[in-house]
Amino acid sequence: MANEVFALDQGQGRAVLLVAGLGGQAAFWQPTVAELSGTHRVITFDHPGVGGSTLDGTPTIPGIVEAALRLLDQRDLESVHVVGHSTGSLVAQSLALDHPQRVKSIVLSSGWAQPDKRFEDFFAYRKLLLERLGGAAYTALTRLVAYPSEWYGEHFAVAQALDFEAPSAVDVPMVAARIDMLLGYSRKAELADIRRPTLVVGAADDYVIPYHHAQELAGLIPGASLRELSGGHFTPVTRTTGFAALLRDFWEAQA
Known part of the structure; x- marks a missing residue:
């Protein structure tokens, strides 16, 4: 039996998929959804094994990717703009690399290419x-x-x-297993193969994922744009209006 995925589908307009970080819950995005749902159809979800989503086995990035693709299939969405925050940035990277036809663009928020020491x-x-x-x-x-x-x-x-x-x-x-999941996953050697418009957002005051990770990501992905938005690790929550404005401007440039 397939795992059940809890998802929220809010607003109308161009479809965007928001992928949460280590906490993995759709609720993380509610401030951002409130900013975007007037002009966009915003899809959020609990990662497998988190919140309202079930999981039989160990959490993996490919498993989260599969859950995201299933949500798009259920909604007959051929492709969407994808925003991945922190751990979610690994999911966005994988979608762009392995399923580029499903991705219009990616935003990597407080993400990284590969864990350093x-x-x-x-x-x-x-x-x-x-x-x-x-x-x-x-x-x-x-x-x-x-x-x-x-x-x-x-x-x-x-x-x-x-x-x-x-x-x-x-x-x-589950949280311990998810920490192991992100520590053991990197697509750094493949990032130069991404061919979708990419925006990298980092914060100079992010202690969890320091800004140099954003700089490295932007340098590895061809044509990627880099924006700094101070607000700690959780800028979608602490700087919601500014974060949403970055997304809108980036998506408008793809129209």
Whole structure:
């Protein structure tokens, strides 16, 4: 039996597919969807094994690609603009390389071509903290490093001390497996074969995926454009209006 994929299909207009990062949930994109759905048909989904989507087995990037293609087939969409954030950028790269006929363009947001040693060490640390201290401590670390200080102060800071042992909805084994998934995947040697319009978006204040990864990506993909949008690792959330404007301008250039 095929895995079930939870998806949201909102708005009208040219179809765009938004692929979330390590968290893998369609809900990540709701601020961006609110900006775009007045002019675009925006499709988002929970990755297999995350949220409302089922998974029998181990999470893989090809498995997420397959889920995305199934969503397009179900909607009779021959090709769409694809936006991949962080881990989702690996999915967008793979779609452009392996299924170019299904892709009008790709946007790689806070993405990378290949993990370097600092990347490997940081994500190994995140995984160790997750497995030893649990979901609450993992979520606290993510918020501390992935959002700008001002955003953290406005949206997450509380007067009392953080409770690192609080109950958490984080699926520890699944998140650990997804960290392994991204650490073991790279198409760097093939990126020069991408022949779809490409926009790379990075943030100078992104501690999770530093800006030099965006610079490397843009240099490896023929004709790729590079834009900097400071806002930490989650610019689609922290700089939603600016992020959506970059997408619109890029897509308009393809019209």
